[in-house]
Structure formats: C-alpha cells, structure tokens
Amino acid sequence: MEDQKLISITGKFTYVLFRSDQTMYTVAKFRTYDASEKTVTVTGSIPVPENDVLYTLSGSYVEHPRYGMQFQIAGMSVSLPSEKEGAVRYLSGASFPGVGRKTAQKIADTLGDDCLQQIRSDPECLRLVPGLSEKHIMTISEGIKQEDSGLDDLVRFLNISGIGYRNLVRLNRTYGAEALSKIRENPYRVIEECDGFGFATADKIAKSLGVSDDDERRLYALLVSACMDLCVSQGNSYVRYEALADDFQRRTAGLNADFDELLSQAVMKRQLIQEEERIYPVTQYDAEMYISDFLHQFPYKEINPCDMDHVYRYLDAMQDDIGITYDDKQKDAIRCLFDNPVMIMTGGPGTG
Incomplete structure (x- = not known):
C-alpha cells in the first residue's frame, strides 16, 4: 500500500461480513455517498463501525x-x-x-458554498469558473432551471440526514420549493407520494427531524408498511387480521399504539382494504379486482381442439429458423396454453 497513491471514499457501512475482535480486522460492505451510491467491499483493521454514520476511508x-x-x-x-x-x-x-466531480468541485471552489443559489440567480456567474466550457455552462444552467427553487435547503438536508443523492432528486422533483415544508409536515408522506421511498427511508428522515417513535404519523405509516411487507414475504395479496395485529404489536413493543384505531384510519383513507378478516394493501386489492373483472368480462368462446403434433412441428421449424431451443418445461407451458381457457405464467424477466 505504501507504493500506491492513497485515495479517499466517503459513505456508510451497510453490512459487516467478518470481524476479529482481537485484531480488529474487518471485511464489510460500504455504500459510497455520491451520485453513484455504489457498494464496495472494504477491508482493514478498524474500530467497530457504527450504523448510519458517515465515514471517510483512505486507502x-x-x-x-x-x-x-x-x-x-x-x-x-x-x-x-x-x-x-x-x-x-x-x-x-x-x-x-457530462459534469464530473472535478468540474463540480472547481465550480464550488470558485463560487463558494452558496454556488447553487448564485447559479440559479445568475447563470452567467459560471463564466467566472476557470476553464469551464460553454457546453458545461449550458448543461448546468438548463439543469438548474428544471429543478425548482428550494434546492439549497434540500442539499443542506441531505448533508444533515444522509438520505442519499437519488432521494434528494426525487424529493425535489416531486415537491419543488415546498419539499422541506411538506416533509416537516409529515415525513412519512413520501412513501405514497415519491417513487423509491419505503418506510425505512421515511423513518430515517423523520428521526433526523426529531419525530418520536410513538408519533401517530409514524405508527400509521408503520402499520401500512407492515401489511405490505407481510403480503410480499408470504406471496399473498392480503394478510389475516390476527397476523397483522401480532406483527404490528411486535414492531411497536413498548409504545402506546392503538392497532384498531390506526387500522380504521387506514381503511377510511383507503390505504388498506378490509374484507372480513382479510386486510389488503390498496394496490394489491385494486390489482386483484382488475384481474377478476377482466376475466369476468372476457369474451370466452369455444374453439376446436388443437392438434399438438402440428404445434410441435411448427415449434421445431421455428427453433431451427431463429436458432433457439425450448426445453420440456417450456413446451409443457405452450401445451397448457392450448389446453386451458386461462393460464397464469410466472418467472423472471424474459419468461414471457
């Protein structure tokens, strides 16, 4: 390492893969605090890294x-x-x-901490930056115009709470100049109103704003999130009342949380749907209703049975023509399509 030039990366430890308490040797995953937010494996003898703390590593x-x-x-x-x-x-x-970190650093060094405010007020100030090309000036000027005011406050908020660059952009594009006032009003609203936000990130923002664990806004968002988490983990579109109540009580142990009152609010606001003992996230419920309505209204009609030998001959010819090979499971799926009025096909990307 002595012969290599040291560089610095800033970010947060996300997971410790290995650690020796005797030697302090640690292998961990580290997410960089920049636009790429990439995760790298880091190694070395270091003190126990704390969760959610921003570190600068040299190496x-x-x-x-x-x-x-x-x-x-x-x-x-x-x-x-x-x-x-x-x-x-x-x-x-x-x-x-096209604007890399070196160029951005040069702009900040030349114009100072309030460079974004200066650029928004007068993009011509970019001409004060030595060596900045016309293309860079145009890119930055147009980009700043597209982002609404309130950006400086969001940048400060980014540094205070460490929510990440991508989330900063999402907040700014959704709320513009009202971003911080909207978030301070209810930080958990971002779960429903901004793409890419879940309860964990919203809760992180809320904690940086001083929201207590037993705040009703937090408990409400936790309930809605818990319902979806259980559905996803079980592969279902709904969860039983008792299971949701047990899970919520486990997550809120020691807090003053009224499950039935919060559930009633969520149902009234149509974020959760209750049918007897079944509790649905509204997105799951609407999707299920759409599918059932589609199938109900589908114009079914009887067709003549298909000669599968003919189908397989056609598949063989097509495989030779385009250079692919269907395995037995794929052929079974194709036969199922001809044998049944409705077929549900699942799998990873490209399955269809």
Whole structure:
C-alpha cells in the first residue's frame, strides 16, 4: 500500500461480513455517498463501525485473487459533510450529464458554498469558473432551471440526514420549493407520494427531524408498511387480521399504539382494504379486482381442439429458423396454453 497513491471514499457501512475482535480486522460492505451510491467491499483493521454514520476511508483498491476488487483501508475518520460537499455531489449527479466531480468541485471552489443559489440567480456567474466550457455552462444552467427553487435547503438536508443523492432528486422533483415544508409536515408522506421511498427511508428522515417513535404519523405509516411487507414475504395479496395485529404489536413493543384505531384510519383513507378478516394493501386489492373483472368480462368462446403434433412441428421449424431451443418445461407451458381457457405464467424477466 505504501507504493500506491492513497485515495479517499466517503459513505456508510451497510453490512459487516467478518470481524476479529482481537485484531480488529474487518471485511464489510460500504455504500459510497455520491451520485453513484455504489457498494464496495472494504477491508482493514478498524474500530467497530457504527450504523448510519458517515465515514471517510483512505486507502487503495486492490485485486484479491479469490474475492475480486476490494478497497484496502489505511485510515478511517468520521466525515462531517459541508454545504460545499453537498453542492459538489449534486452538480456531479445525473441531472447534469457530462459534469464530473472535478468540474463540480472547481465550480464550488470558485463560487463558494452558496454556488447553487448564485447559479440559479445568475447563470452567467459560471463564466467566472476557470476553464469551464460553454457546453458545461449550458448543461448546468438548463439543469438548474428544471429543478425548482428550494434546492439549497434540500442539499443542506441531505448533508444533515444522509438520505442519499437519488432521494434528494426525487424529493425535489416531486415537491419543488415546498419539499422541506411538506416533509416537516409529515415525513412519512413520501412513501405514497415519491417513487423509491419505503418506510425505512421515511423513518430515517423523520428521526433526523426529531419525530418520536410513538408519533401517530409514524405508527400509521408503520402499520401500512407492515401489511405490505407481510403480503410480499408470504406471496399473498392480503394478510389475516390476527397476523397483522401480532406483527404490528411486535414492531411497536413498548409504545402506546392503538392497532384498531390506526387500522380504521387506514381503511377510511383507503390505504388498506378490509374484507372480513382479510386486510389488503390498496394496490394489491385494486390489482386483484382488475384481474377478476377482466376475466369476468372476457369474451370466452369455444374453439376446436388443437392438434399438438402440428404445434410441435411448427415449434421445431421455428427453433431451427431463429436458432433457439425450448426445453420440456417450456413446451409443457405452450401445451397448457392450448389446453386451458386461462393460464397464469410466472418467472423472471424474459419468461414471457
């Protein structure tokens, strides 16, 4: 490592794969705090890393013969991000194609911590940045115009709460200048109103705003999220009342939470649907109703039985023509299509 130039990466530890308490040698996953938000494997003798703390690691990338590319840690410190760092991350992000981190850093160094406000007020200030091309000036000017005001506040919020660049962009595009006021009003609204937000991220934002664990807004969002989590984990479109109540009580142990009152609110707001003992997330319920209505109204008609020998001869010819081969399961699925009025096919991408 001494012969290699040290570099620095900033981010958070997400998972410890291995740790020796005697030597402090640690192998962990580390998510970088930049526009890429990539996850890298890091190794080194370090103190126990804390959850949800921003660290700056110095070291170098090395190729492990068995485990591939890893970042070998030479030093570690808690990172205290500045407003300037937030501006650099923003300007080097996806909203400004072609503007890399070095260019963004040059802009921030030249214009200062309030560079985003300056650019929004007068894009011509970009001409003060040495060596900045006309293409970069146009890209940044147009990108800033597309993002509504309130951006500076969101950048500060990003640095305080560490919610990640992608979520910063989602919040700004959804709420614009009202982003922080909307979030402060109810941080859990982002689950329903912004793509890509789940309860964990919303709860993280709420905690940075000082929302208590027994806040009714939090308990309500937790209930709705718990219902969907149970459905997904069980592969069902609904969960039984008793199962949801037990799971919610487990998640809220020690808190003053009225399950039935919160469930009533969720049903009234049509975020959950209750049919007897069955509790549906509204998206699952609507999807199930759409499918059943579609099948009910489908114009069924009897067709003559199909000669499967003819079908298989056609498949053989097609396989030879386009250079593919169907396995036995795929052929069974094709036969099922001809033998049954309705067919449900599941599988990964490309199955259809």
